[in-house]
Amino acid sequence: MTEPREMIRVEKLNKSFGDLHVLFDIDLKVNESDVVVLIGASGSGKSTLLRCLNFLEFKDDGNIIIEGEQVEADTHDLNKVRQKVGMVFQHFNLFPHKTVLGNVIEAPIQVKGMSKKEATKEGKRLLDKVGLGDKYDVYPSRLSGGQKQRVAIARALAMQPDIMLFDEPTSALDPELVGEVLETMKELGNEGMTMVVVTHEMGFAREVGDWVVYMNEGRIVEEGKPDQIFDHPKEERTKAFLDSIL
Amino acid sequence: MTEPREMIRVEKLNKSFGDLHVLFDIDLKVNESDVVVLIGASGSGKSTLLRCLNFLEFKDDGNIIIEGEQVEADTHDLNKVRQKVGMVFQHFNLFPHKTVLGNVIEAPIQVKGMSKKEATKEGKRLLDKVGLGDKYDVYPSRLSGGQKQRVAIARALAMQPDIMLFDEPTSALDPELVGEVLETMKELGNEGMTMVVVTHEMGFAREVGDWVVYMNEGRIVEEGKPDQIFDHPKEERTKAFLDSIL
Amino acid sequence: MGEFFSIFIDSFDVFMEGMWLTLRLSVVSLLIAIVIGLFFAMLKISRVKVLEIIADLYIWIVRGTPLIVQIFILFYGLAEIWLIPEFWAASIGLAFHSGAYIAEIIRGAIQSITKGQTEAARSLGMSRSLTMRRVVLPQAFRRAVPSLGNQFIIGIKDSSLASFIGLQELFGVSNTMGSNSFDYLPYFFTVAIYYLLIVLILTIAVNQLEKKLAVSD
Amino acid sequence: MGEFFSIFIDSFDVFMEGMWLTLRLSVVSLLIAIVIGLFFAMLKISRVKVLEIIADLYIWIVRGTPLIVQIFILFYGLAEIWLIPEFWAASIGLAFHSGAYIAEIIRGAIQSITKGQTEAARSLGMSRSLTMRRVVLPQAFRRAVPSLGNQFIIGIKDSSLASFIGLQELFGVSNTMGSNSFDYLPYFFTVAIYYLLIVLILTIAVNQLEKKLAVSD
Amino acid sequence: GEDDTASDSGADGAGDSETSFDLVESGKLTFAASGEFKPFSYMEGTDMVGYDVAVGKAIADKLGLEPNPKRAKFSGIVTGVSEGRYDIAVASHTITEERLEQVDFSEPYYYSGPVVWLQPGSDIETEADLEGKKIAVARGTTYISIAEQYTDDIPQLDSDVVALQTLSNGNYDAVITDDVTGNAAIDNGLEIEEGFYLGVSEQGVAVNKDNPELTAEINAILQEMKESGELKELAEEWIGVDITVEPEGAAE
Numbered sequence A, B: 001m002t003e004p005r006e007m008i009r010v011e012k013l014n015k016s017f018g019d020l021h022v023l024f025d026i027d028l029k030v031n032e033s034d035v036v037v038l039i040g041a042s043g044s045g046k047s048t049l050l051r052c053l054n055f056l057e058f059k060d061d062g063n064i065i066i067e068g069e070q071v072e073a074d075t076h077d078l079n080k081v082r083q084k085v086g087m088v089f090q091h092f093n094l095f096p097h098k099t100v101l102g103n104v105i106e107a108p109i110q111v112k113g114m115s116k117k118e119a120t121k122e123g124k125r126l127l128d129k130v131g132l133g134d135k136y137d138v139y140p141s142r143l144s145g146g147q148k149q150r151v152a153i154a155r156a157l158a159m160q161p162d163i164m165l166f167d168e169p170t171s172a173l174d175p176e177l178v179g180e181v182l183e184t185m186k187e188l189g190n191e192g193m194t195m196v197v198v199t200h201e202m203g204f205a206r207e208v209g210d211w212v213v214y215m216n217e218g219r220i221v222e223e224g225k226p227d228q229i230f231d232h233p234k235e236e237r238t239k240a241f242l243d244s245i246l
Numbered sequence C, D: 001m002g003e004f005f006s007i008f009i010d011s012f013d014v015f016m017e018g019m020w021l022t023l024r025l026s027v028v029s030l031l032i033a034i035v036i037g038l039f040f041a042m043l044k045i046s047r048v049k050v051l052e053i054i055a056d057l058y059i060w061i062v063r064g065t066p067l068i069v070q071i072f073i074l075f076y077g078l079a080e081i082w083l084i085p086e087f088w089a090a091s092i093g094l095a096f097h098s099g100a101y102i103a104e105i106i107r108g109a110i111q112s113i114t115k116g117q118t119e120a121a122r123s124l125g126m127s128r129s130l131t132m133r134r135v136v137l138p139q140a141f142r143r144a145v146p147s148l149g150n151q152f153i154i155g156i157k158d159s160s161l162a163s164f165i166g167l168q169e170l171f172g173v174s175n176t177m178g179s180n181s182f183d184y185l186p187y188f189f190t191v192a193i194y195y196l197l198i199v200l201i202l203t204i205a206v207n208q209l210e211k212k213l214a215v216s217d
Numbered sequence E: 001g002e003d004d005t006a007s008d009s010g011a012d013g014a015g016d017s018e019t020s021f022d023l024v025e026s027g028k029l030t031f032a033a034s035g036e037f038k039p040f041s042y043m044e045g046t047d048m049v050g051y052d053v054a055v056g057k058a059i060a061d062k063l064g065l066e067p068n069p070k071r072a073k074f075s076g077i078v079t080g081v082s083e084g085r086y087d088i089a090v091a092s093h094t095i096t097e098e099r100l101e102q103v104d105f106s107e108p109y110y111y112s113g114p115v116v117w118l119q120p121g122s123d124i125e126t127e128a129d130l131e132g133k134k135i136a137v138a139r140g141t142t143y144i145s146i147a148e149q150y151t152d153d154i155p156q157l158d159s160d161v162v163a164l165q166t167l168s169n170g171n172y173d174a175v176i177t178d179d180v181t182g183n184a185a186i187d188n189g190l191e192i193e194e195g196f197y198l199g200v201s202e203q204g205v206a207v208n209k210d211n212p213e214l215t216a217e218i219n220a221i222l223q224e225m226k227e228s229g230e231l232k233e234l235a236e237e238w239i240g241v242d243i244t245v246e247p248e249g250a251a252e
């Protein structure tokens, strides 16, 4: 068995907003094809950690190593780094002035310089894949939340990232729409995409997750395989948290 | 025992807002010095009935007889009628650009043509009475809700009305401030003021009320002495309502 | 630059007279405009269709034509009916103009006063007009102060057009002095400074007034 | 009345030329103003203190001085540096003026676009400027359409002041014809009608455009 | 005869005048000038001065009235007189047929002529060279119709001085205005050049048509001032040369 490729390594990451220290000495490792699930109470720093991985926030201290390369905001072209790491947001953030297809092909054309024809072909393939083959020319305002989120996933995939980050992708959705998005994410996981997912969907975490990380007040309190965390949490706080959400 | 003087009589009052029929054939009698308490679920028409008595809304049909005189909007000077009937609102509606004393003396001076000196003397007496003798020159924005409502009561009393209407005078107040307003109202009732009070304060209704009227969906369902209504309601709906709020 | 400075000093007295006229024009036209604005605001909220249409028409005409056209029409048009001095023609012209904007400001302010205020007043036996006068308008005016202040500043700038019917207000002074010296630029710079100063002072004053009025709220 | 009607007919051709110039002036100055406004809006949101101050200063000067002063200063001032025809002096003067208002409109519209939009674009690897160009500005412009339309209408009315530096646009035509015939009033009424018409048509057009843009939202 | 009447009423004082004329403000002679036509009328501080103003004041004095000079945009002055906003205008108006339909004119109080003013080194030398050029004039002046004989490109400004300054900035090919005004501009440092005369013009005092007696009085006064040399003195004081006599054989 070969050593798996390390896609993300975080070492002693610290982050404050002004006086508010939000992340304390975070260490994290994500291997190729892993699906890592981040859980924790509101305000525990999950989003902040994810955003640091995509450089939407800048760390104060520590190292972030993406695909073997230590990334620093002042020496690296972050736009290049971000192309390797796709992100899906809680509130979709689709571009309302562009059609569904327009949303998906925008970055490949503008950033990668792909031809419009090629981008369209690839974009359509991705939209078909997420089950929106009939919505190419529709504007986002006409879509349901679940459809919007699947477009957002297709949009991120269109940049052919090596890693996908998901920040509570289903928590802004009506319950009956959660399933279709989780299904799409599950497929993605099964295809071998490396994923870091913040979610409260424990069924998904258990079924798709390879590794679960529980955060509390800016620290990683406990981590392990899903079965272990969910069935035999070691820490009291983990137990209390799981009780509160299940 | 002489026949008591009849202050208000309502006969077959009907009122609609557009297509919405809000009051159906309301009959009501209020004798001098009576304290009549109106209760009922939200939307049952209590406020609308009270507002009809003060001609802030106009009836569609039926009669309203104030102190023996049948009042019609097109033949009577309603401003004169309103002077006999004071009203206290849920949200106080103090005049924010006038001091406490200014609020109280405004109408006596402008409407009754009282001299400023006389109005001020009477206004101070009333403010003393409601326990605000130290707030003459303060602006309403500086008062607590309970203080505001007591100013509103003093303001209405300053016109020397024969009847006072209260529309949920304590329901916009923090619980700890309800008592001071109810106390003021209780005193007023004990002094012989004729009052019609919409309230959910059952303790007040029982202690001060002479007559309780229960309304539901625009109709008077049941009425009687407080003990009878609260302890032995005849109607199922009355019982259900009382259970829901106690 | 030294030359500009000496022009600035030398012209001070004349500009002060122009400033005085500018201020008189602006204040007088503001006062007339408030009366006009109040009147049309009342029409707008009268709930009488015809009156509302009249108010809309007035506002539409004012907003649809340049101020300079309005001033000239009033200047020459009023002259055919009754000859009024330029000062009054200009004041009325400016007032006619900003009256439309003030009508909208006042209407908005009146409608921002809650129905509860009116009902409280009516329940005390106050008549409709007494309620408007004593309860609604005083509160509405207070709320309108920032917008009215802003409109006053606009009015001061607009009063520059009064020079075209012959008034020697600030801009008129700069124009005349420029023409006498055959060199307009330094005088236009000078007058720009005066306007900036007035507007600056007024902006501060309006802000102060706002703060002061906020105290009793 | 009959006389007015015949004046209206007779002057039609000349007024059409004035109208054409008015429209050219307004459109050209609007386009320049959008560029200026965009530039200063960018300064305002740059989060670089110096640049913000520069933008504030510009906006303060424009808002603090009458348009007619600005037009004259640019007309004479620019002439000392480099000779430009009146048309361009007027266009630049008007653009300098409305640019300040447009800067505020655009800044407001940009700031109304959620941070989420920017983050989504950045997370796709789009650079800051690409994000601005492809994601933020298109949405901001769409939101700014009603205000920009309104500003355009104001610009049309303001262009009447270009007549004072010798341009025979609508108002200039009425002024000249009035002074040649020694009877201003009918010509000023005529020109008022033309302005009202343009403004009416534009108001309708802007409303239509707004509705059309709303479809994709 | 007439002369005597005029000097009598001038000498006898106000009482007489007030009964014979209908004045804008009683006891005052309200006269308009532009204040933007140096040296004929311009501002010194807040006072309007110049040859026109001096003549207006002299007329008022001789009528026994208080002079009441009013500033107005040139283009609105004739209308103002015919509307009754001003009693008269002493504002360098050339006497023309069109204006005579609106107002009455006195006898000329000075003579002049439209002159073509050019940029230094201009290659315009004759009237023929003006063909199709950009010629600026002041709005409401007679120079417009003159310019129209040569070109369609005629920017109209609010005063002659604006036109001249803009010419010196290089915006126009030519400006048509009075000889005196142009020379005053050159004296004040404007870089322009005197071209050539386009004719002779007579400037008169404009009077409201409802006031024929006033016109007659003014004619008499002007006649008297010409004879006594007073008008010439005023011209020399303000203009530096005598412009009150009709030039013989002026350029056609």
Ligand SMILES: Nc1ncnc2c1ncn2[C@@H]1O[C@H](COP(=O)(O)OP(=O)(O)OP(=O)(O)O)[C@@H](O)[C@H]1O
Pocket (backbone or CB within 6 Å): A017, A020, A022, A040, A041, A042, A043, A044, A045, A046, A047, A048, A049
């Ligand atoms: N831009 C910011 N400025 C200041 N404080 C912030 C900012 N973003 C987040 N925080 C604070 O950082 C802390 C962690 O926030 P974060 O959004 O990472 O939590 P979370 O675990 O994602 O919570 P949730 O489940 O509510 O999304 C919180 O206290 C939050 O208020």
Ligand SMILES: Nc1ncnc2c1ncn2[C@@H]1O[C@H](COP(=O)(O)OP(=O)(O)OP(=O)(O)O)[C@@H](O)[C@H]1O
Pocket (backbone or CB within 6 Å): B017, B020, B022, B040, B041, B042, B043, B044, B045, B046, B047, B048, B049
């Ligand atoms: N001005 C109005 N226009 C239209 N409908 C109204 C108006 N005022 C009241 N209603 C409707 O009339 C019905 C009775 O309202 P009313 O305010 O009298 O009820 P209420 O018993 O006072 O209720 P609450 O306890 O909520 O104050 C409600 O359905 C209400 O929505």
Ligand SMILES: [Mg+2]
Pocket (backbone or CB within 6 Å): A046, A047, A048, A167, A168
């Ligand atoms: Mg979060």
Ligand SMILES: [Mg+2]
Pocket (backbone or CB within 6 Å): B046, B047, B048, B167, B168
């Ligand atoms: Mg109610």
